[in-house]
Amino acid sequence: MTEKKQIQEELISELADMRLLIEKAEARQRHDEKALREIQPQLQQAQKMETLGTLVAGVAHEINNPINLIMYNIPLLKKIWLDFLPILMERKQTEPDRKFGGFAYDFLEDNLDQLVADMEMAAHRIAKTVSDLKNYSRQSNVVEKVPLQVNSAVKNALRLAQSTLRKSDVNIKLSLADDLPDIEGNLQSIEQIILNITINAIHAVHRKQGEIEIATGLRIKDGMVYIRISDNGRGISPAIADKIFLPFVTDKQSEGGTGLGLSVTYSLVKAHDGEIEFETGRDRGTSFNVYLPTLLKYQAAKILVVDDDDAIRQILIEALTMDRRYLVEEASNGIEASIKLGTYRPDLLILDIFMPEMDGLEVCRNIRSEPELSELKVIITTGHPDHPKLDEVVKLGFTNILSKPFDLLHFVKDIEMILGQ
Numbered sequence: 001m002t003e004k005k006q007i008q009e010e011l012i013s014e015l016a017d018m019r020l021l022i023e024k025a026e027a028r029q030r031h032d033e034k035a036l037r038e039i040q041p042q043l044q045q046a047q048k049m050e051t052l053g054t055l056v057a058g059v060a061h062e063i064n065n066p067i068n069l070i071m072y073n074i075p076l077l078k079k080i081w082l083d084f085l086p087i088l089m090e091r092k093q094t095e096p097d098r099k100f101g102g103f104a105y106d107f108l109e110d111n112l113d114q115l116v117a118d119m120e121m122a123a124h125r126i127a128k129t130v131s132d133l134k135n136y137s138r139q140s141n142v143v144e145k146v147p148l149q150v151n152s153a154v155k156n157a158l159r160l161a162q163s164t165l166r167k168s169d170v171n172i173k174l175s176l177a178d179d180l181p182d183i184e185g186n187l188q189s190i191e192q193i194i195l196n197i198t199i200n201a202i203h204a205v206h207r208k209q210g211e212i213e214i215a216t217g218l219r220i221k222d223g224m225v226y227i228r229i230s231d232n233g234r235g236i237s238p239a240i241a242d243k244i245f246l247p248f249v250t251d252k253q254s255e256g257g258t259g260l261g262l263s264v265t266y267s268l269v270k271a272h273d274g275e276i277e278f279e280t281g282r283d284r285g286t287s288f289n290v291y292l293p294t295l296l297k298y299q300a301a302k303i304l305v306v307d308d309d310d311a312i313r314q315i316l317i318e319a320l321t322m323d324r325r326y327l328v329e330e331a332s333n334g335i336e337a338s339i340k341l342g343t344y345r346p347d348l349l350i351l352d353i354f355m356p357e358m359d360g361l362e363v364c365r366n367i368r369s370e371p372e373l374s375e376l377k378v379i380i381t382t383g384h385p386d387h388p389k390l391d392e393v394v395k396l397g398f399t400n401i402l403s404k405p406f407d408l409l410h411f412v413k414d415i416e417m418i419l420g421q
């Protein structure tokens with residue numbers, strides 16, 4: 001080989017490496033931009049809720065003192081009226097045409113009790129709103145978190161909802177997963193989350209054979225427990241669907257709704273580092289999903305499965321999550337895998353060699369070039385065990401190689417052994 005040709009080949013190789021680096025950088029940039037776009041609305045919502053919390057606390061404080069004065073005085077007014085009524089009736093005999101505040105004796109006798117009772121009811125309604133406002137402003141700082149079972153909170157919340165359920169024609173269907181990991185939370189707050197959403201669902205169901213389903217389970221990819229509360233009610237009005245977690249937003253004012261229940265719920269979920277989302281359709285019902293981090297999230301091993309064959313990826317993921325609580329992510333090519341290695345930081349990488357865009361060998365080279373990945377455990381999978389690329393993979397130090405097809409039971413046992421080292 002002439003020196004000129006050798007230089008040309010080296011340049012071509014360097015250009016190819018540069019092109020791969022550029023592709024990786026561009027892919028990482030696209031990934032970061034997408035992540036930023038996804039998280040930006042959540043950040044804006046969190047800032048909005050924090051500002052509202054401060055405002056709400058101030059409003060509640062200003063309303064609290066005058067409404068307390070009204071509530072203290074109304075019972076006195078009722079007592080005075082009851083004592084004064086016989087005297088007023090005596091005056092009726094001597095001054096039958098006399099009016100008080102423009103009202104005749106008969107009107108006062110028949111209606112003043114009800115007028116005072118209406119005032120008392122309205123005052124209690126305001127006091128309840130003030131109490132809800134105070135609760136809302138405090139929810140971002142939940143204290144006394146302990147390990148607890150979500151299913152216990154669901155059952156407790158349903159006991160609290162019994163009086164509302166008895167007045168409705170709604171059937172509750174439970175689908176609670178067994179052996180869920182504990183979350184670290186405040187039991188009363190978790191019960192409040194479930195109760196608020198369930199009461200909303202009961203009010204949304206105005207049809208015969210109304211049904212609410214409450215389900216719990218484990219979201220494998222991140223080890224979060226979910227609580228799903230679905231109803232077959234009227235759905236959330238499109239006019240308010242994008243702001244239902246804001247205070248005082250409701251389409252049930254005529255039914256006594258204050259629009260604070262979901263605001264409190266949102267704050268409680270966020271105080272537990274959780275997520276809440278919903279799906280709704282007019283006259284098709286609504287489904288709320290609450291995701292709460294578990295203690296498992298900080299204990300389970302993280303595994304990244306990389307293979308361009310969707311079916312193989314799903315088989316491997318199912319084998320890893322059927323009886324074990326690994327946290328599993330997936331990637332379909334080398335570029336995607338390299339990006340996730342930088343963000344997900346798995347304990348174990350299961351890597352196919354022959355993939356489009358960037359193959360497994362390039363991923364192995366990238367791993368060796370990153371000091372932060374020096375402790376990463378890797379299992380290589382391939383359908384071509386005699387291919388020369390495997391020799392290069394071994395030279396890089398990756399010697400755990402499985403030839404496809406392989407026995408899944410042995411595969412899982414190998415993983416347990418590797419992660420136990």
